[in-house]
Amino acid sequence: xxxxxxxxxxxxxxxxxxxxxxxxxxxxxxxxxxxxxxxxxxxxxxxxxxxxxxxxxxxxxxxxxxxxxxxxxxxxxxxxxxxxxxxxxxxxxxxxxxxxxxxxxxxxxxxxxxxxxxxxxxxxxxxxxxxxxxxxxxxxxxxxxxxxxxxxx
Amino acid sequence: xxxxxxxxxxxxxxxxxxxxxxxxxxxxxxxxxxxxxxxxxxxxxxxxxxxxxxxxxxxxxxxxxxxxxxxxxxxxxxxxxxx
Numbered sequence: 694x695x696x697x698x699x700x701x702x703x704x705x706x707x708x709x710x711x712x713x714x715x716x717x718x719x720x721x722x723x724x725x726x727x728x729x730x731x732x733x734x735x736x737x738x739x740x741x742x743x744x745x746x747x748x749x750x751x752x753x754x755x756x757x758x759x760x761x762x763x764x765x766x767x768x769x770x771x772x773x774x775x776x777x778x779x780x781x782x783x784x785x786x787x788x789x790x791x792x793x794x795x796x797x798x799x800x801x802x803x804x805x806x807x808x809x810x811x812x813x814x815x816x817x818x819x820x821x822x823x824x825x826x827x828x829x830x831x832x833x834x835x836x837x838x839x840x841x842x843x844x845x846x
Numbered sequence: 847x848x849x850x851x852x853x854x855x856x857x858x859x860x861x862x863x864x865x866x867x868x869x870x871x872x873x874x875x876x877x878x879x880x881x882x883x884x885x886x887x888x889x890x891x892x893x894x895x896x897x898x899x900x901x902x903x904x905x906x907x908x909x910x911x912x913x914x915x916x917x918x919x920x921x922x923x924x925x926x927x928x929x
Contacts, residue, residue, distance in 0.1 A: 726929055742928065743853055745921060748905035773928060785929055805929055813902070813921075814928025815853035826854045829925035 694769065695753040697744065699776040702786055711768050711788045718767045720794035722801040724787040730780035738819040740827075742775045742784070745813035749773070756807045760789070763803070764796040771804060773814065803840050810837040847916055849882075851892070852923035855899070858892035868916045875901050876910040878920065898924050 696702075704725050712718045730737055753771050760769060772786040785808070789800040816827040847868055851859050869881045879899070882889045893899055901908055902921040914920065 744928070745850070745852055745902075745905075745923070748902055748921065751905050809929035810926065811907075812928050813852070813923060813926050815924065816927045817853070826924070827927040829927055833929075 694771070695750060695757055696770075696772045697746075697749050697753070698772065698774060701774070701783060702772050704783070704786060707770060707772065707786055708788055711770055711790050715767055715790070717792055718790040719792045720797045721788065721790040722794070722797040724785075724801050724805050725783055726785040726805070728778045728780050728782050728784060736820060737780060738821070739777055739779045740819065741777045741817045743815045743817065744773075744775045748813050752812050753808065756804060756811060759807070760800045760804050764789075764791065764800040766791050766796060766800055769800070769804070771808065773808070773812065775814065806833075806836045806840060809833045847914065848919045849878075850919065850921040852921065854924055855892045855922055859888040868914060872914065874910070874914055875903070875908060875912045875920070878914060879910070879922075882922075893922070900925060 704723060708721060708723050712721055728737070728740055753773065757769055757771060760766065767790040770786065770788040774784055778784060785805070787801050787804045787808070789797045789804065791797040791800070810833055817824055818827055848863065848865055850863050851861065856862050869878070872878050872881050879893055879896070883893045900923050903912055903914065904919050905921070
């Protein structure tokens with residue numbers, strides 16, 4: 694399942710909902726991404742997440758489907774926020790459940806790695822020196838690439 | 847067709863969206879990018895480095911050789927930075 698929203702979410706409640714009523718779940722894995730207050734040297738006052746409504750949902754659903762195909766998952770949830778967020782605020786939630794832990798761990802990591810390089814979101818950082826768009830990182834591409842043709846098992 | 851711009855491409859070009867008839871002679875994404883660049887100004891500046899431009903047609907990533915039709919929604923944006 695995917696959700697794109699401006700408002701915050703409650704990670705505990707989301708995790709509880711992911712496993713509720715399914716006694717076939719043996720393990721759940723959750724990743725929560727937060728706004729950091731440091732970017733290189735300058736302090737960040739806030740960041741604004743822009744996205745492409747329509748394509749964002751489509752792309753997240755595609756990534757979610759890919760994970761379901763690669764691993765034996767019981768349930769998944771991706772939540773991604775947009776709008777202006779301050780340091781310490783939650784940006785993204787990725788939750789996966791499966792009968793055994795390895796699939797949940799791997800799928801969770803896969804989802805956040807692919808999301809970072811494929812879902813159409815852009816971060817605009819506000820610092821004391823002004824606003825600037827965050828540049829894509831080669832390390833994120835490398836993290837996404839290692840899942841190429843890999844998974845399942 | 848509808849052309850959408852996001853993030854710093856939108857800022858450089860100065861608009862989030864424009865409605866254009868499919869320009870004469872343009873049949874694919876590469877053709878549209880060349881045509882937009884030839885308009886100069888913000889378009890030329892925003893699209894100067896092809897390595898920094900991602901393209902989606904009807905909300906799906908495509909390559910430069912993807913064919914275009916008049917009813918398409920084309921989106922141009924920089925590499926994504928969500929998560």
